[in-house]
Amino acid sequence: MKIFSASQIQDADKSTIQKQQISSEELMERAATKLFEWIHARLRGTRVTLKLFCGIGNNGGDGLVLARLLHEHGYTIQVYVVNFSEKRSKDFLLNLERLKSAKLWPDFLNNESELPPISPDDIVIDAIFGIGLNRAPNTWVGNLIMHINNSRAFVLSVDIPSGLPTDKCPWNPDYAIRASYVLTFQVPKLVFFLPETGVFVNQWELLDIGLDPEYLQTTETEFELIGRPEVLPLYRPRLKFSHKGNYGHAIIVGGSYGKIGAVQLASDACLSSGSGLVTAFVPLCGYQAIQTALPEVMVLTDGGEKIISKISFPFEPTVVGIGMGIGVDKITANAFGALLKSMEKPMVIDADGLNILAKHPKMLKDIPELSVLTPHPKELERLVGNWSDDFEKLSKVKAFSTHYNVVVVIKGAHTITVYKDKGFVNTTGNPGMATAGSGDVLTGMITGLMAQGYTSLHAAIFGVYLHGLAGDIGVSEMGYEALKASTIISNIGNAFMELLRQPEAEPQEEN
Ligand SMILES: NC(=O)C1=CN([C@@H]2O[C@H](COP(=O)(O)OP(=O)(O)OC[C@H]3O[C@@H](n4cnc5c(N)ncnc54)[C@H](OP(=O)(O)O)[C@@H]3O)[C@@H](O)[C@H]2O)[C@@H](O)CC1
Numbered sequence: 152m153k154i155f156s157a158s159q160i161q162d163a164d165k166s167t168i169q170k171q172q173i174s175s176e177e178l179m180e181r182a183a184t185k186l187f188e189w190i191h192a193r194l195r196g197t198r199v200t201l202k203l204f205c206g207i208g209n210n211g212g213d214g215l216v217l218a219r220l221l222h223e224h225g226y227t228i229q230v231y232v233v234n235f236s237e238k239r240s241k242d243f244l245l246n247l248e249r250l251k252s253a254k255l256w257p258d259f260l261n262n263e264s265e266l267p268p269i270s271p272d273d274i275v276i277d278a279i280f281g282i283g284l285n286r287a288p289n290t291w292v293g294n295l296i297m298h299i300n301n302s303r304a305f306v307l308s309v310d311i312p313s314g315l316p317t318d319k320c321p322w323n324p325d326y327a328i329r330a331s332y333v334l335t336f337q338v339p340k341l342v343f344f345l346p347e348t349g350v351f352v353n354q355w356e357l358l359d360i361g362l363d364p365e366y367l368q369t370t371e372t373e374f375e376l377i378g379r380p381e382v383l384p385l386y387r388p389r390l391k392f393s394h395k396g397n398y399g400h401a402i403i404v405g406g407s408y409g410k411i412g413a414v415q416l417a418s419d420a421c422l423s424s425g426s427g428l429v430t431a432f433v434p435l436c437g438y439q440a441i442q443t444a445l446p447e448v449m450v451l452t453d454g455g456e457k458i459i460s461k462i463s464f465p466f467e468p469t470v471v472g473i474g475m476g477i478g479v480d481k482i483t484a485n486a487f488g489a490l491l492k493s494m495e496k497p498m499v500i501d502a503d504g505l506n507i508l509a510k511h512p513k514m515l516k517d518i519p520e521l522s523v524l525t526p527h528p529k530e531l532e533r534l535v536g537n538w539s540d541d542f543e544k545l546s547k548v549k550a551f552s553t554h555y556n557v558v559v560v561i562k563g564a565h566t567i568t569v570y571k572d573k574g575f576v577n578t579t580g581n582p583g584m585a586t587a588g589s590g591d592v593l594t595g596m597i598t599g600l601m602a603q604g605y606t607s608l609h610a611a612i613f614g615v616y617l618h619g620l621a622g623d624i625g626v627s628e629m630g631y632e633a634l635k636a637s638t639i640i641s642n643i644g645n646a647f648m649e650l651l652r653q654p655e656a657e658p659q660e661e662n
């Protein structure tokens with residue numbers, strides 16, 4: 152699903168009004184009716200007070216329409232107009248008049264008003280600012296936002312939490328609503344998924360308001376949200392008359408004394424993701440451990456006892472995944488650098504492989520094109536330098552990806568795969584996966600997919616999704632804390648099956 156910028160959503164709005172020959176006021180009515188239906192379906196007339204805080208633009212206008220509909224259906228409501236500007240929008244004013252005609256008199260709040268009482272049992276509807284926010288809220292509006300945040304009431308934000316801009320980090324994080332739930336119109340917003348801005352959104356849901364489908368389909372976006380519908384077409388089915396040679400031979404290179412387990416996890420994950428053959432390349436000390444733990448995996452050893460000192464293979468692998476547990480010793484770094492120079496096919500580089508690159512930036516130019524790099528935030532910082540906020544991080548990664556022609560997987564709660572100017576935001580995964588070895592498993596999975604012929608970008612997008620799904624299945628069986636990297640591996644098969652599951656047929660009515 153595409154993630155549109157604020158200005159693209161405004162264009163979609165205009166295009167809808169023009170093509171569907173409806174007025175902006177009708178579009179507002181349509182949007183607010185969707186809000187109302189969502190709330191009414193859940194509250195079903197429950198006796199609870201809804202406090203609606205409405206700005207003076209179209210987000211506020213949505214709030215006013217919602218207030219009218221709630222009132223018409225007998226809900227107890229209190230409407231506050233947050234009068235932050237004299238520039239009221241046309242549709243706000245129209246709906247203010249309609250509210251008054253329905254004998255509803257909002258309280259007008261300004262910089263001299265007392266903060267209104269909000270009980271933890273109230274439901275707050277936050278319609279102060281929408282996607283039109285373009286500067287920091289001023290102090291009294293900020294104080295009101297903090298008051299709402301401190302109220303412990305359930306806060307339902309209309310379109311986007313007020314104070315949170317659509318395409319950047321908030322000027323003042325205290326002046327942004329921390330929404331319990333966001334009902335967002337038509338398309339998800341990028342800020343819902345970034346570490347610094349996602350904290351303002353506990354849960355979110357899309358409301359389809361029928362924006363111009365042609366505009367939405369034909370407009371290119373910088374980011375895309377990756378869910379099942381996006382991943383399913385990337386799947387490469389296995390053929391009946393195929394053999395293991397059709398699915399590639401991956402080599403996983405890594406490990407050092409005390410860190411052989413990382414290679415074991417990556418190799419196991421690589422095989423479990425469908426690679427035809429997997430060979431682990433480890434220092435001598437890892438030989439027995441891997442041979443014992445993974446009978447299906449072949450093992451090649453380096454001459455070094457405890458660390459990798461020279462990397463060479465007696466055959467040409469389909470793909471190499473490298474870096475987990477490998478350490479950053481100078482000898483290993485030299486071996487790694489020599490391998491980069493000799494390789495032409497895309498590789499997967501993780502963990503200490505990335506740390507070696509950060510320590511020896513001259514090696515960057517030798518990374519084979521279309522390789523996949525899988526840094527966690529600290530490794531990424533070592534690679535691209537620090538950033539002032541999540542948006543600068545994204546633009547630095549895009550520049551890095553373009554410069555070196557590599558795919559970068561920014562690991563996090565919503566892992567983002569970046570290739571050149573485009574970012575793919577993952578939707579699976581959970582906090583239980585923040586555990587030792589989880590990254591080694593991901594590297595193994597991406598390597599295993601590339602071995603089978605998935606392109607680098609598809610392997611990264613697909614692998615990240617499947618890894619998260621395997622973790623989600625694991626958590627559903629054992630909870631967050633007990634989830635281990637090996638649990639993720641043992642659920643890779645279930646994740647494939649869940650992905651490929653046919654949607655359940657509608658129950659047939661009996662005659
Ligand atoms: N897209 C769609 O298809 C549909 C959208 N709809 C709804 O419209 C919403 C967008 O509405 P909107 O454009 O009127 O902007 P909104 O967020 O209400 O702000 C109002 C104005 O405030 C101003 N302003 C900005 N920052 C400020 C600040 N810090 N302090 C003070 N003032 C500030 C700024 O005006 P300025 O002063 O810069 O000229 C801005 O224009 C959208 O989120 C959704 O809820 C639906 O109704 C139907 C379909």
Ligand SMILES: [K+]
Nearest residue numbers: 277280311313
């Ligand atoms: K809002």
